[in-house]
Amino acid sequence: MSEMTEQEARLVGHLAEMEEDEGIDLAKKMLLEEGADPMRVLELCRAAMDIVGKKFEDGEYFLPELVLAGEMLDTIGAIAKPLIKSAPGEEPRRLGKVLIGTVHGDLHDIGKNIVSFMLDINGFEVKDIGIDVPAATFVSEIEAFKPDVVGLSGFLTLAFDSMKETIATIDNAGLRNDVKIMIGGGQIDETVRAYTGADAFGVNAVEAVSLCKGWMGVNA
Amino acid sequence: MSAAVEAPADAKAAYDARWQRIMDCVELRQPDRMPATLFGTFWLAKYGGVSYKQLMYDFEGTAAIAERAVLELDPDTVSPLVLQTAMGPTLDATGYKQLQWPGHGVGDNQPYQYLDREYMPPEEYDDFLFDPTGYYLRVYLPRVMGAFEGFSEFPNIAGGFYFRLFANVRGFLSPALQESWARVQKAGEASQQLADRNARFIARMAELGYPMGSIATSGAPFDVLGDYFRGARGILTDMRRRGDKLLEACDKMRRLLVRQAVPAAKAAGNPIVFIPLHWAPDAFMSQDQFKTYWWPSFRQMMLDLIAEGLIPMPMWESDCTKRLEIIQDIPKGKAIYWFERADIVKAREVLGDTVALRGNVSPSILTTGKPEDVDAAVKYIVDNVWNKGGRIILDAAFGLPDETPVENVRAMFRAARKYAG
Structure with a gap:
């Protein structure tokens, strides 16, 4: 500036x-x-x-x-x-688009909101589609928003299966290769990442930003 | 206080041996074997082949499933398995609004989930601090429990005197209040029924030789204010916007919590007070904020409980590894620290001469791994904590995850006996 x-x-x-x-x-x-x-x-x-x-x-x-x-x-x-009187000028160029939501069955959103905020202030265009999001909704949102990265959030252990199912649904819709998928939440670790088929996991918002920047080819 | 019970002689001996293992851990002696405990909530549905909703509403069915699980797995202690789920009728009767549970807001096979909201706006701190009972009666209970809605008209009696006392009495004629009285009476009956049934379950476990790992529960002052009053955004910004008020409220809440927990634990005849903790994790606040806002009131609460002969059992949710040095500052041999995601090996190194440990088989291995993975996870704890002199009570990270395959739970208990007596 x-x-x-x-x-x-x-x-x-x-x-x-x-x-x-x-x-x-x-x-x-x-x-x-x-x-x-x-x-x-x-x-x-x-x-x-x-x-x-x-x-x-x-x-x-x-x-x-x-x-x-x-x-x-x-x-x-x-x-x-x-x-703001005049039409807003050109939006600053964004690093990439991230679609984020808490997977179905899970109503928690504190961690997701923090990750969304951190991605936003780090230059990403973030679309947050809320909590308890069905797998099919992720698919339709990916088709409409065309994100570079999809973030699946979940606090409960039930989210392991919801994440796995969501990623399988994205795959079945033929969209898996269009997006990178990261997962995060209180119980998430490498075991869960492998189980769900996500590309990566993070334990906090800084790691989420770093993953997205890495995928977009920006220095983290 | 001991957890003495009436039980047949052989069961009594088994009960005493199991309880002794826990007390050995608490008092920093190595017990004859590593105790393993069964703590589950909706996992019982998996074990019993019923829906989560059935678990919430069919107390006797839930108790029967719990008994089968206990007899098969043969743990050293048991959590109040039934109380943690079969409370559907009580929740219905009270019209509880802070939770969604199977059959009420979430699907029949989904666990209950707490609704994070601002239940006390910041301008009400002073009302709470000045007169907490009045605040509960007139403001908080009507807000969080439908049965109490009419209590918003509960007359303001404090400060009444002489003829003014009589004038205040007419306030009790409020139709809304009268209607609430009727609902509250029914809610009280449902609550009593739950307590009676739970007491029967606990007595039955004792007859079979199994002590409870804890019966009374409480919360940390900061967490109770954060979760149940101010909500996440509220409590986080209070640290910046009204730190002094928050500290005053933590101190008040601490005294109220102790006043609840001490008689509850004494009436239950079990000295261990289970205290799940929510806002202590490393990632939530800085060390300075933790030392200023979170730890002092909770430390004092533990000292208050210890002074009453009770054994605090905080369950440190998420990763609290960076807090270990700070939370070491309590009397030796008086508490159990249960860790969810903290490094349990580091916890033994830092806290092993101060408190008993509990935990922490990974939820991801339990739910997605194979029995041999669970076996290896238990062996890791045995090799690195128990065999190094750690007094540890084996458990999953936060009790058994609801989705854990039964085979994996069997593997956990089998491995405990295989590797640690």
């Missing part, structure tokens, strides 16, 4: 350092009182999220910071987006 003014750098700093009140107040002031370009403010938010993501990867930030960062981003986004 282009060089930042002192005020812009301050906004990025507040958001990256979890200074929520200061960050939101400054964003409001810039947007509502000073007429700042909303697209520029969103760009600054993304720069702040880059820092948050790196701190998470470095083990300085954990779930509390990721969730808070996501909420700050939502709050500023809700103020900025209605102010």
Whole structure:
């Protein structure tokens, strides 16, 4: 992004350092009182999220910071987006598309949401299709969204069979070679990866990002 | 407190020998063999060839399946197998809203699942802290249990005095409250029936010579607030937004939890208090956050239970390997640490002189492996923990996964006896 003014750098700093009140107040002031370009403010938010993501990867930030960062981003986004007058400019080029969902029978979504957030702030276009997703829905979503990577999430041990069945269904639909498939969740390990036929597994959001970047040929 | 029971002489001797193994582990002596425990929830459906829904609603059928499994596998201790599943009628009667269970929100062959929601918005922290019982009666119970909906009109009695006491009494005439009283009475009857049946199951196990691995349960203060009140997003952001309030609530919750757990364990006649833990894993918060927000209230809770002669058995969910040095800070020989995914070898190295260990045969091997894989997994624990002087109670990582083939469970118990007495 282009060089930042002192005020812009301050906004990025507040958001990256979890200074929520200061960050939101400054964003409001810039947007509502000073007429700042909303697209520029969103760009600054993304720069702040880059820092948050790196701190998470470095083990300085954990779930509390990721969730808070996501909420700050939502709050500023809700103020900025209605102010965008002209048609939005070209979306920044994305590294790749990831379709993600929790497999059928499992209603858990905390881990999936964290992975979606981390992929998003790392430059991926993410489509999250929710929890308890039937295998057939994954197939129709793959056909429509044409992702590079499919992420299957599951917290319970029942997810092992659901993941295996989902991957088999994708295979039967002739789509298996079009996508890389990664699995993740509290009980997932190499034994489960081999059982389900997934390409890879990850135990946290950083590993998910690293897998996707690797598949897209980007330095992780 | 011991878990003394009435039982026929030979069963009594077997019971005592089994219980002694657990107590040897707790008190950091090597028992005569490595105890192995049977802890299952919906796995009983697999074993008995019934649906999960049947397990939820047919108590006597569930108890019969559990008894067969216990007699076949011959564990050293048993979990309250029936209580963990056959609570469908009680859940129905209370109109419980925080869970979806077979026949109620999830399929007939799916396990129950908790619904992570914000059940207490942040602005209610002060109400909870000021008057937790009033908050439960008027706000929390009506929110999470349908039978209590009318309790939102429960009169505000605290602060009443002299003639004001009489004025407050008329509040009990509220039609909504009256209607709720009737539902709560039915829910109470269902709850009592479950407790009676569970007591019969426990007594039956004792007659057969099998002690319970635990009966009373509790939660860590942070986890109870996070899971059942604030929800995941709430508790995570509270650490950043209102840390002092969170700490105050953890301290209050700790005292409330101890006040529940101590009489429950004493009435059950079993000193082990099972405490599944949810928010301690390495990946969830930083070491500083763990040391500030999670650990102090839980450590104090364990000390409170120990002071009452009880044995806390926290079940450290997910991977807590990085926390081992921190959680070592409790009195020696007073607790059982059950690990789900933490490195059990490292756990012995760090904690072996402080607590008994429990766990942790991999769920993925149990569910997707062959009996020989399970045998090898048990042998690994025996070679690397038990044979190195570790006092370990063998179990699966979080009890038996529901989907575990019966052959693999047989292999687990067989391997325990084959390799460790």
